[in-house]
Amino acid sequence: xxxxxxxxxxxxxxxxxxxxxxxxxxxxxxxxxxxxxxxxxxxxxxxxxxxxxxxxxxxxxxxxxxxxxxxxxxxxxxxxxxxxxxxxxxxxxxxxxxxxxxxxxxxxxxxxxxxxxxxxxxxxxxxxxxxxxxxxxxxxxxxxxxxxxxxxxxxxxxxxxxxxxxxxxxxxxxxxxxxxxxxxxxxxxxxxxxxxxxxxxxxxxxxxxxxxx
Numbered sequence: 001x002x003x004x005x006x007x008x009x010x011x012x013x014x015x016x017x018x019x020x021x022x023x024x025x026x027x028x029x030x031x032x033x034x035x036x037x038x039x040x041x042x043x044x045x046x047x048x049x050x051x052x053x054x055x056x057x058x059x060x061x062x063x064x065x066x067x068x069x070x071x072x073x074x075x076x077x078x079x080x081x082x083x084x085x086x087x088x089x090x091x092x093x094x095x096x097x098x099x100x101x102x103x104x105x106x107x108x109x110x111x112x113x114x115x116x117x118x119x120x121x122x123x124x125x126x127x128x129x130x131x132x133x134x135x136x137x138x139x140x141x142x143x144x145x146x147x148x149x150x151x152x153x154x155x156x157x158x159x160x161x162x163x164x165x166x167x168x169x170x171x172x173x174x175x176x177x178x179x180x181x182x183x184x185x186x187x188x189x190x191x192x193x194x195x196x197x198x199x200x201x202x203x204x205x206x207x208x209x210x211x212x213x
Contacts, residue, residue, distance in 0.1 A: 004016055004036075004039055004040065004043065005017035005019075007060065007206050007208065008204075008206055009044075010065075011065060012064070012065050012066070012069045012197070012198075012199065013062060013063065013064055013065055013069055013073065014040060014044065014047060014062070014063040014064075014065065015060055015061070015062055015063075015193065015206045016036060016040060016060070016061050016063065017058070017059065017060060017061075017208050018036050018053055018057075018058055018059060018060075018061050018190075019058055019211075020055075020056055020057065020058040020185045020186060020211075021055060021056065021185065022034070022035060022036055022055065023035035023036065023055050024036045024037060024049065024052040024053055024055075024061060025037050025049055025052065026038060036061060037049050037063070040063055044065065046065050046066060047063045047064075047065065048063060048064040048065070048066070048067065048069075048070040049063060049070075050062045050063055050064050050070060050073045050074055050077065051074075051077055051152075053190055054155065054158075054186075054188075056170075056171075056172070056173075056185065056186035056188070057086075057186060057188045057189065057190060058185075058188075058189045058190070058210075058211060059086070059189040059190025059191055059208050059210075060190045060191070060192070060193045060206055060207075060208050061190070062082075062193060069198065069199075072198035073195075073198065076195055076196075076198065077152065080150065080151075081195060081196065082193065082194070082195040083148075083192070083193070083194040083195065084148065084149060084190065084192070084193060085146060085147065085148050085190075085191055085192035086146070086147040086148075086149070086157060086188060086189060086190050086191060087134065087144065087145070087146060087147070087188075087189050087191045087210045088144075088145055088147060088157065088161065088168045088187055088188045088189070089137070089140075089142050089143070089144055089145075089168065089169045089183070089187035089212060090142060090143050090145055090161055090166040090167065090168050090169065090187075091141070091142060091166055091167050091168075091169060091175075091179050091182070092141060092142065092143065092165065092166045093136055093137075093138060093141060093142070093143055094133045094136070094143040094145065094166060095133065096133050096135075096136060097132065097133065099132070100130045100131065100132045100148075101130070101131055101132065102128060102129070102130055102131075103128065103129045103131065103160040103161075103163065103164060104126070104127070104128050105119045105124075105127055105159075105160055105163050106119065106120060106121060106123075106124025106125055106126055106127055107119060107120070107124045107125060107127045107153045107154075107155075107156060107159060108120045108123050108124040108125065109154075115154070115155075115173075116155070116173060116174070117153065117154055117155040117156075117159050118159065119159065119163055125151075125153060126151065127151045127153045127156050127160070128149075128150040128151050129147060129148065129149050129150065129151075129156060129157060129160045130147070130148040130149075130150060131145050131146065131147050131148070131160075131161075132145065132146045133145055133146075134146050140182075142169060142182075143166070144213075145161075147161075155173070155174075157188060158171055158173065158174050158186075158188070159174065162174050162175075167179050168186060168187055168188050169182045169183040169186075169187045170182065170183030170184065170185050170186045170187050171186050171188075172186070183212070185212075187210075187212050189208070189210035189211065189212070190208070191207060191208050191209070191210055192205070192206070192207050192208075193205070193206045194206070
């Protein structure tokens with residue numbers, strides 16, 4: 001079992017840096033029991049899941065150390081009081097701008113093709129993502145972007161970027177064969193979390209540098 005990368009630890013909460021390819025919680029089958037929550041609970045038996053990242057996504061994951069904190073942090077996520085920022089490398093050259101752009105496209109499960117999600121104007125749930133180009137990568141015909149999900153739908157960032165014609169490199173679920181072949185993993189990383197501590201209101205902010213360039 002690989003050692004955990006601990007970004008922050010105190011009596012109330014943990015912030016861990018999850019590697020790509022590791023589940024956040026156990027899956028079905030004996031081969032899917034190794035996960036971030038199991039590794040955390042082996043070290044901190046009181047660790048409780050607050051939110052999740054896709055298995056293919058790396059980056060910051062917040063866990064609570066007791067049920068009251070789990071409820072408070074869960075409420076903060078539900079009420080959009082947690083600032084989340086991701087970074088990704090996407091296909092194609094996007095224009096640099098000082099302004100954030102907004103993708104608004106309702107999402108729902110693509111039932112015949114689970115776990116895929118799809119845009120559905122009639123049955124989808126409202127879904128919004130802010131994005132901005134961090135840098136252009138002309139030699140790779142790619143762009144490094146910042147992403148801020150304003151809602152928390154499954155696979156939201158992956159489907160939203162696909163919808164504007166710039167899928168994330170290495171995306172084995174949504175990318176074309178060419179897009180999948182341009183990286184050995186999904187180039188999506190949860191790089192920033194910020195929120196007010198539920199007990200005393202102090203602002204906490206954590207950062208993680210993407211393991212890709």
